[in-house]
Amino acid sequence: MVETSRGLLVAIVAAAALFLVVGVDASMERTIDLQVEDGTGWSTIATMTDDHPRVPGETMLEKNRTDDVSFRLTVDNGYPLAYEEPYHVYTAGTSVATGTVIADARNSGEATFEVPVTALITPRDPADQGQWFVHVETHVGSTWMHGGFTIVEVDA
Amino acid sequence: MKDQEGTVFHMRTLLLLIGVFVATIGTVYFATEIRTRISDAGRVVALLLLAFVYGGLGLHFESQGSTGPAVDKLGWRWLRPTTLLYLLALLATVTSLFVFLSIDAIDRLVKAAVAILTGLGLIVYGALRLQHEDPEEQTTEQRDDDPPPEG
Numbered sequence: 001m002v003e004t005s006r007g008l009l010v011a012i013v014a015a016a017a018l019f020l021v022v023g024v025d026a027s028m029e030r031t032i033d034l035q036v037e038d039g040t041g042w043s044t045i046a047t048m049t050d051d052h053p054r055v056p057g058e059t060m061l062e063k064n065r066t067d068d069v070s071f072r073l074t075v076d077n078g079y080p081l082a083y084e085e086p087y088h089v090y091t092a093g094t095s096v097a098t099g100t101v102i103a104d105a106r107n108s109g110e111a112t113f114e115v116p117v118t119a120l121i122t123p124r125d126p127a128d129q130g131q132w133f134v135h136v137e138t139h140v141g142s143t144w145m146h147g148g149f150t151i152v153e154v155d156a
Numbered sequence: 157m158k159d160q161e162g163t164v165f166h167m168r169t170l171l172l173l174i175g176v177f178v179a180t181i182g183t184v185y186f187a188t189e190i191r192t193r194i195s196d197a198g199r200v201v202a203l204l205l206l207a208f209v210y211g212g213l214g215l216h217f218e219s220q221g222s223t224g225p226a227v228d229k230l231g232w233r234w235l236r237p238t239t240l241l242y243l244l245a246l247l248a249t250v251t252s253l254f255v256f257l258s259i260d261a262i263d264r265l266v267k268a269a270v271a272i273l274t275g276l277g278l279i280v281y282g283a284l285r286l287q288h289e290d291p292e293e294q295t296t297e298q299r300d301d302d303p304p305p306e307g
């Protein structure tokens with residue numbers, strides 16, 4: 001029989017509290033998605049709900065080089081606390097957008113921004129290709145997600 | 157493993173070392189891989205609670221007297237179950253601090269101030285309130301307190 005000491009009591013209470021904190025926190029999900037406007041609506045290109053961020057089906061955008069691509073970062077916040085985090089969007093290691101995304105407690109929020117097509121496809125692609133896959137890396141707070149989409153040049 | 161005095165590496169040693177190795181990896185894995193499962197604040201609190209679990213168990217073993225050295229050889233006698241548990245508590249606290257410092261939503265100045273003040277607070281509390289008991293000193297004191305032998 002193990003004699004109960006103050007230390008053991010502390011350990012047991014801390015272990016119980018640990019399970020409680022992790023359990024309650026894990027039950028309150030927060031979903032973060034990065035979307036692009038593809039002409040028919042918003043198409044999700046990256047999501048952060050899993051441990052291993054997945055890349056949804058391929059998204060094609062028909063654009064001219066003088067156009068902009070519209071992005072939307074959405075947060076579905078299931079926590080009883082408001083969410084406010086800075087975000088940074090990178091393509092090919094270059095920062096193309098930065099800002100802050102805010103969502104009230106148990107609510108959703110979004111941040112929209114536009115990036116010129118030229119910032120997404122140059123300088124790494126040959127000028128005469130007409131079609132580019134754009135890889136996007138998005139950092140929100142201390143987490144990040146990867147996604148991608150294809151730009152097809154209309155007047156190529 | 158044997159030396160001239162006999163076996164110094166026992167099954168107990170092996171279990172203690174494997175235990176601390178597995179717990180160390182588990183703690184680091186817990187700190188890093190649950191990033192997308194729970195919030196940053198939740199991670200900080202969870203790791204602090206884990207430190208309390210390790211520290212509490214260390215205190216328990218200390219009070220029970222189960223503190224024999226893991227390796228009974230000069231230079232290795234500091235390696236005791238209590239020491240290992242306190243080191244794990246230290247590891248959990250340090251990882252908790254790293255998670256706290258990585259929270260972008262909190263101002264860097266605030267994070268630095270919290271870290272410094274918490275560290276200073278712990279040092280002051282430890283120095284003023286927790287007295288280290290040196291068994292050798294205690295024995296000497298007890299010897300001094302003992303009544304002189306009669307005759």
